[in-house]
Amino acid sequence: ETGVTQTPRHLVMGMTNKKSLKCEQHLGHNAMYWYKQSAKKPLELMFVYSLEERVENNSVPSRFSPECPNSSHLFLHLHTLQPEDSALYLCASSQDGGQGASEQFFGPGTRLTVL
């Protein structure tokens, strides 16, 4: 596997379910991101991990819970979601040099539908 991979690619869940999204990067990067992508809206940054520590949490509801066990893996745990949480969830990674933004490499995303 190369680049950034995400599983599953598609997920349908009920409002009372608990599920997890997985992201793995094979680029040796030290920063990982979760984004929410909704139609005709800017990408919404949800969480950032740098060197496995969460450095950003953009007022995301507690029904989304991230986990970064090491620099290559990132999870997004989901529970009691709402229909408005249906979207494409993108994972990205970058090499954070501490001097502003650098190129982010994205996975293909998980298309989430909440019924």
Place this chain on the structure above:
Amino acid sequence: QQQVKQSPQSLIVQKGGISIINCAYENTAFDYFPWYQQFPGKGPALLIAIRPDVSEKKEGRFTISFNKSAKQFSLHIMDSQPGDSATYFCAASSASNYQLIWGAGTKLIIKP
């Protein structure tokens, strides 16, 4: 102040024509302006980026024009091809904050 406004929302161009997408920002601390390209079923990928020390950057058929005084930057795609059909996002960030601020995207369709 943190917003990046992108236009148009969608664009149809004939093959061989020039595609132009525009972005505007307010935060004068922004110093990095990338453009990302996203095909259906894929995540965005960096296409080209510019820093404000130059007014133009060209890579093949893709050119970024940057106007610091107007706080605007644009993507020009010369000799547009059907394979360029994708959604394009502009973004911006500052040296003090690695977080990218994204535009809403432009869906570009190149008609054969």
